[in-house]
Amino acid sequence: xxxxxxxxxxxxxxxxxxxxxxxxxxxxxxxxxxxxxxxxxxxxxxxxxxxxxxxxxxxxxxxxxxxxxxxxxxxxxxxxxxxxxxxxxxxxxxxxxxxxxxxxxxxxxxxxxxxxxxxxxxxxxxxxxxxxxxxxxxxxxxxxxxxxxxxxxxxxxxxxxxxxxxxxxxxxxxxxxxxxxxxxxxxxxxxxxxxxxxxxxxxxxxxxxxxxxxxxxxxxxxxxxxxxxxxxxxxxxxxxxxxxxxxxxxxxxxxxxxxxxxxxxxxxxxxxxxxxxxxxxxxxxxxxxxxxxxxxxxxxxxxxxxxxxxxxxxxxxxxxxxxxxxxxxxx
Numbered sequence: 001x002x003x004x005x006x007x008x009x010x011x012x013x014x015x016x017x018x019x020x021x022x023x024x025x026x027x028x029x030x031x032x033x034x035x036x037x038x039x040x041x042x043x044x045x046x047x048x049x050x051x052x053x054x055x056x057x058x059x060x061x062x063x064x065x066x067x068x069x070x071x072x073x074x075x076x077x078x079x080x081x082x083x084x085x086x087x088x089x090x091x092x093x094x095x096x097x098x099x100x101x102x103x104x105x106x107x108x109x110x111x112x113x114x115x116x117x118x119x120x121x122x123x124x125x126x127x128x129x130x131x132x133x134x135x136x137x138x139x140x141x142x143x144x145x146x147x148x149x150x151x152x153x154x155x156x157x158x159x160x161x162x163x164x165x166x167x168x169x170x171x172x173x174x175x176x177x178x179x180x181x182x183x184x185x186x187x188x189x190x191x192x193x194x195x196x197x198x199x200x201x202x203x204x205x206x207x208x209x210x211x212x213x214x215x216x217x218x219x220x221x222x223x224x225x226x227x228x229x230x231x232x233x234x235x236x237x238x239x240x241x242x243x244x245x246x247x248x249x250x251x252x253x254x255x256x257x258x259x260x261x262x263x264x265x266x267x268x269x270x271x272x273x274x275x276x277x278x279x280x281x282x283x284x285x286x287x288x289x290x291x292x293x294x295x296x297x298x299x300x301x302x303x304x305x306x307x308x309x310x311x312x313x314x315x316x317x318x319x320x321x322x323x324x325x326x327x328x329x330x331x
Contacts, residue, residue, distance in 0.1 A: 025069035026078035038083025101132030
């Protein structure tokens, strides 16, 4: 087992080196922290692990949660790729929030995880009311028997790499800047779910992902219409056009969906895990007067996405040539 909801059963505990953080986006700074943890674990014969909070603590404390950069699947996948062999997803419950810094260190890190080496960012805060800082963690480590590593700041053009900077870049559609801070092209992964089948009725069937977990009050850090590439449907990435939003023209429930129309592809993808790479933003989300205006806009979006992705030669086919099997397989 690699992913735990909370702390492991005592029989599954192993002495570990653990990286602590929210890790939204798993940017270059986060990756450096987890990689340092994996190296420390290898040097000391420990299990490399990561401890993160799901959902964000601000959501549990009644504040406005920060916009989400990554899906939960993205975060877990990147933590494992960076070297963590276990990922612990902690529910930031009132009981957890009420722990003093010393109680958190003792009950969660020592008794819960058997941590022998702990890494966190230099600005890490923990415990009731965010009372504890990295120096308090080091002091508690000396008392309770674990080493503490404060991860150095990772900078890009003289400024700290942070989730806040990535959210700002994504909010203005700057995918290049976001990619530079992440250290990779911005993308989302997840399993294809059923939608309302409206895209099929309009002639543009879509593969749907949920970027926000059920019950969360957070919003995605990015929204709009994009030219994209999709992995997971075959041996090579496929081109498409995607909309990430809450469908203001046809829905009022503010259910966030990433809806991707894949060009010149047919098949049944329900339940399949795919990854959508955002290549270029086409426009912001917009509320249209009705379905005809929406369909015309989607057609224009598809033509523009084809040009962006170097598929202009097939643009004339985009309006009405999807096979019935495609319409029945995608929503």
